[in-house]
Amino acid sequence: MRALQELSRALGAPRAGLLMRVLPPALYVGRARMLVLRASRVSRNIWIMILSGVCEPLFFLVAMGQGLGGLVGAVVGPAGQQLSYAAFIAPGLLAASAMNGAVYDTTYSVFFKLKYAKLYDAVLATPLGPMDIALGEIIWALIRGGMYSAGFLMIMLVTGLISSPWAVLALPVALFVTFAFASVGMAATSFMRSWQDFGLVQLAVLPMFLFSDTFVPLSVYSPAAQWLTQASPLYHAVTLLRDLTTGAIGWSMLGHGAYLLVMTAAGILVASGRLKALLLH
Amino acid sequence: MTAHGIAEPGSRALSGWQAMLRVVEGLWIWYRRNWRATAVSNVAQPLLYLAAFGVGFGGLIDASPHAAQATGGVPYLLYLAPALLTVSAVQNATFESTYPIFSAFRSQRTYWGITATPITPAQLVTGQLVGIALRLTVSATAYVLVIAPFGAIRGPGVLAALVFAVLCGMAFSAPLMALAAAWKKGRTPFAAISRFVVLPMVLFSGTFFPVSQLPRAVQALVRISPLWHGTELARGAALGTLRLWPAAGHLAYLTALLAVGVLLSRWRFRVRLTP
Amino acid sequence: MSDSLVQARGLRKWFGALEAVHGIDFDVQAGEVFGFLGPNGAGKSSTMRMIGCVSPRSAGELQVLGMDPDTDGPWIRSRLGVVPQQDNLDLELSVQDNLHVYGRYFGISRAAVRAKAVELLDFVQLTDRAADPVEQLSGGMKRRLTIARSLVNEPELMLLDEPTTGLDPQARHLLWDRLFQLKQQGVTLIITTHYMDEAEQLCDRLVVMDGGLIVAEGSPRELIARYATREVLELRLRPGARNGWDETLKDVADRVEELPDRLLLYASDGEAALAAAHQRGVQPVSSLIRRSTLEDVFLRLTGRSLVD
Numbered sequence: 001m002r003a004l005q006e007l008s009r010a011l012g013a014p015r016a017g018l019l020m021r022v023l024p025p026a027l028y029v030g031r032a033r034m035l036v037l038r039a040s041r042v043s044r045n046i047w048i049m050i051l052s053g054v055c056e057p058l059f060f061l062v063a064m065g066q067g068l069g070g071l072v073g074a075v076v077g078p079a080g081q082q083l084s085y086a087a088f089i090a091p092g093l094l095a096a097s098a099m100n101g102a103v104y105d106t107t108y109s110v111f112f113k114l115k116y117a118k119l120y121d122a123v124l125a126t127p128l129g130p131m132d133i134a135l136g137e138i139i140w141a142l143i144r145g146g147m148y149s150a151g152f153l154m155i156m157l158v159t160g161l162i163s164s165p166w167a168v169l170a171l172p173v174a175l176f177v178t179f180a181f182a183s184v185g186m187a188a189t190s191f192m193r194s195w196q197d198f199g200l201v202q203l204a205v206l207p208m209f210l211f212s213d214t215f216v217p218l219s220v221y222s223p224a225a226q227w228l229t230q231a232s233p234l235y236h237a238v239t240l241l242r243d244l245t246t247g248a249i250g251w252s253m254l255g256h257g258a259y260l261l262v263m264t265a266a267g268i269l270v271a272s273g274r275l276k277a278l279l280l281h
Numbered sequence: 282m283t284a285h286g287i288a289e290p291g292s293r294a295l296s297g298w299q300a301m302l303r304v305v306e307g308l309w310i311w312y313r314r315n316w317r318a319t320a321v322s323n324v325a326q327p328l329l330y331l332a333a334f335g336v337g338f339g340g341l342i343d344a345s346p347h348a349a350q351a352t353g354g355v356p357y358l359l360y361l362a363p364a365l366l367t368v369s370a371v372q373n374a375t376f377e378s379t380y381p382i383f384s385a386f387r388s389q390r391t392y393w394g395i396t397a398t399p400i401t402p403a404q405l406v407t408g409q410l411v412g413i414a415l416r417l418t419v420s421a422t423a424y425v426l427v428i429a430p431f432g433a434i435r436g437p438g439v440l441a442a443l444v445f446a447v448l449c450g451m452a453f454s455a456p457l458m459a460l461a462a463a464w465k466k467g468r469t470p471f472a473a474i475s476r477f478v479v480l481p482m483v484l485f486s487g488t489f490f491p492v493s494q495l496p497r498a499v500q501a502l503v504r505i506s507p508l509w510h511g512t513e514l515a516r517g518a519a520l521g522t523l524r525l526w527p528a529a530g531h532l533a534y535l536t537a538l539l540a541v542g543v544l545l546s547r548w549r550f551r552v553r554l555t556p
Numbered sequence: 557m558s559d560s561l562v563q564a565r566g567l568r569k570w571f572g573a574l575e576a577v578h579g580i581d582f583d584v585q586a587g588e589v590f591g592f593l594g595p596n597g598a599g600k601s602s603t604m605r606m607i608g609c610v611s612p613r614s615a616g617e618l619q620v621l622g623m624d625p626d627t628d629g630p631w632i633r634s635r636l637g638v639v640p641q642q643d644n645l646d647l648e649l650s651v652q653d654n655l656h657v658y659g660r661y662f663g664i665s666r667a668a669v670r671a672k673a674v675e676l677l678d679f680v681q682l683t684d685r686a687a688d689p690v691e692q693l694s695g696g697m698k699r700r701l702t703i704a705r706s707l708v709n710e711p712e713l714m715l716l717d718e719p720t721t722g723l724d725p726q727a728r729h730l731l732w733d734r735l736f737q738l739k740q741q742g743v744t745l746i747i748t749t750h751y752m753d754e755a756e757q758l759c760d761r762l763v764v765m766d767g768g769l770i771v772a773e774g775s776p777r778e779l780i781a782r783y784a785t786r787e788v789l790e791l792r793l794r795p796g797a798r799n800g801w802d803e804t805l806k807d808v809a810d811r812v813e814e815l816p817d818r819l820l821l822y823a824s825d826g827e828a829a830l831a832a833a834h835q836r837g838v839q840p841v842s843s844l845i846r847r848s849t850l851e852d853v854f855l856r857l858t859g860r861s862l863v864d
Contacts, residue, residue: 052473052476052477055476055477056476056480059480059481059484060484062484063481063484063485063489063490064484064489066494066495067485067489067490067494067495068342068489068490070347070351070490070494071342071345071347071348071351071352071490071494072341072342072345072348073345073347075341195318196315196317196318198318199317199318199319199320199321199322200321202321202322202325202326203321203325206325206326206329207329210329210330210332210333210334211333215333215334215338216333216334216337216338216341217341220337220338220340220341221337225337
């Protein structure tokens with residue numbers, strides 16, 4: 001628990017300095033880490049938390065990798081090599097679970113605290129501002145996402161699904177993916193009016209989860225469908241991570257990274273523009 | 282009975298049938314206004330899964346020699362379609378019989394409103410379960426209607442598959458409803474149930490691949506899963522491969538689970554509402 | 557003027573087309589208990605949220621602790637204690653963790669906040685519930701915990717929005733007692749309420765709001781003197797008895813109000829008014845003479861019809 005709090009401080013503190021100069025104090029007083037502290041108090045048992053986060057992609061990996069893999073046999077990897085189906089979907093599941101976790105933490109969870117638990121009303125009565133809240137929630141999503149990703153990468157390593165030392169970069173990339181989806185999730189939440197709107201979140205996330213080269217190799221689709229798939233942000237996350245775990249390093253990775261970077265920036269821009277209207281009315 | 286259907290003093294309050302219909306009517310009025318919220322997850326989810334795994338991927342599987350052996354030579358799309366029907370019924374049933382029930386007891390307290398009328402807790406249970414069954418039927422029918430033009434079904438057997446899928450959903454729904462009615466604490470176990478019970482059930486009950494792909498020990502475990510029984514029934518009915526005795530066994534298992542669930546729910550509702 | 561903690565001039569708040577506060581002026585002096593009275597929708601809570609720097613004003617001037625909420629919100633809030641209308645305790649945390657975490661939002665050191673939590677839990681009589689989840693507390697206990705939480709930063713100014721609504725008499729009196737203690741320690745309190753007895757008990761000075769405007773201002777005693785008489789005579793009439801008594805009794809009392817089942821006569825001497833009413837042929841089923849209260853003032857100023 002203590003380690004978690006130390007980590008949250010390390011993550012929260014250096015951000016404070018730069019943002020404090022850019023943002024007006026009515027929005028941000030540099031205490032985002034206090035929200036992380038709150039979140040860490042709530043989730044008392046980290047091990048249970050990690051376990052539950054790792055379990056979901058693990059179930060998919062075992063079922064699909066073992067069961068479906070037995071039917072499919074090998075598939076073609078990013079560098080043209082033969083890849084077991086499990087080794088193909090593992091990085092996809094890593095990216096998808098980073099997405100799912102980040103989206104959950106910044107949509108459902110934030111919306112609940114905003115509209116039902118009235119948690120942020122209580123926080124805003126203290127010196128903290130809307131940006132402290134948004135950053136605090138995003139940092140917490142990163143901490144959680146980081147732990148899930150690390151856990152899942154360990155499993156991949158132990159079960160021999162990693163075939164390249166470049167995979168050491170998979171953890172920071174997974175964190176980056178979490179951050180990208182967290183910022184977009186936060187922006188989306190600022191438009192939510194009721195629970196009914198979450199049907200739309202699902203409608204965005206589920207097709208991405210299923211069609212972004214996660215389970216099904218891109219090559220089986222028609223050119224039009226391939227083009228559509230490549231527009232999905234998760235596709236770029238999956239491809240980046242698969243390139244790293246299978247060692248297919250190339251310049252195209254910069255393109256995937258740039259896509260996610262633009263998405264992150266757009267998310268932050270929209271979210272920070274709307275937070276004030278959302279929280280202070 | 283008077284013209285308004287109000288019981289006269291001394292006569293038996295309400296027949297179970299009438300009471301059940303009134304509960305269902307109340308649920309239906311709510312559903313009519315709010316169906317959009319769940320339409321996406323209830324109908325779009327199985328369709329998306331079918332499109333992802335059945336369509337493009339199906340070609341890859343059908344081309345593999347192992348696959349034909351495991352699926353009995355059936356094209357993968359046809360193999361998968363009835364299983365996703367059952368999966369979807371179970372997933373919807375899980376949601377419908379946990380959070381809304383919990384909230385009707387706890388935050389919204391609507392059940393106390395209902396049982397303050399002549400309706401008894403046992404009648405409320407029946408009405409609520411019938412309401413859930415209706416919603417499962419609506420979603421399942423929508424799914425079948427959408428997939429039919431794409432050649433994902435083989436014939437009228439799919440209607441029996443639909444009934445089996447709803448039965449399977451209800452066999453899972455009734456015991457969960459008892460749990461939701463018994464749960465009084467704020468932190469609910471429902472997220473854990475869908476993550477640690479429903480998800481593995483969906484993935485390992487022969488939905489995407491035959492159970493024979495799994496290690497023997499796991500295969501034995503799969504037999505506990507109501508979803509496996511439901512999938513066997515639905516797939517058998519849809520493909521016309523159902524045999525009498527295994528079918529009777531699956532039906533007996535699901536019916537027993539449903540019956541136990543109904544009894545448990547009646548008990549928990551009664552204890553909670555008329556202490 | 558310089559020692560007023562809150563100063564508003566022409567303060568307005570609108571939400572789209574809906575104007576909640578129509579331009580109000582008021583001053584809250586250091587050390588006093590200041591009340592906002594008014595029916596639902598009068599603009600009390602909107603005003604409180606503007607003072608609490610969580611709702612930007614639409615127009616007018618507002619100074620809180622000598623600063624401008626628009627630019628100095630964080631510094632103002634660090635010296636405020638806020639008790640919102642509905643408890644917004646952190647239901648996922650224990651009683652003491654609510655205080656610890658909240659204290660940390662104010663930047664109070666861990667050691668200091670731990671010590672403060674012990675002191676505050678004792679102050680609101682929740683020491684033996686410290687480790688319990690908030691969920692298990694009764695309504696009155698939650699309210700007390702919210703008050704304890706609002707005190708964690710030793711505020712100079714407290715904003716209490718309907719602090720005792722929904723509490724049983726025991727819990728109300730315990731809360732009043734704690735609020736008196738705070739006042740004696742020099743804390744300034746701003747309270748909204750629609751309990752007249754609460755306003756009479758607690759407030760040094762109050763304003764009555766209606767439809768987004770201040771319709772009266774003064775101490776409870778002054779308001780009663782200005783808008784009501786010393787006593788009120790209530791005559792309960794037989795159902796279906798003839799009406800129009802207010803004409804007959806016009807000169808018996810300062811003001812006569814005719815309700816479906818009752819006549820209210822506002823007079824300085826209730827006994828004399830009763831005798832005069834008997835003389836003029838009023839035959840009530842029962843009669844009651846009581847002192848005027850703020851409730852009479854309130855109903856006179858804001859009317860008897862429901863506002864929703």
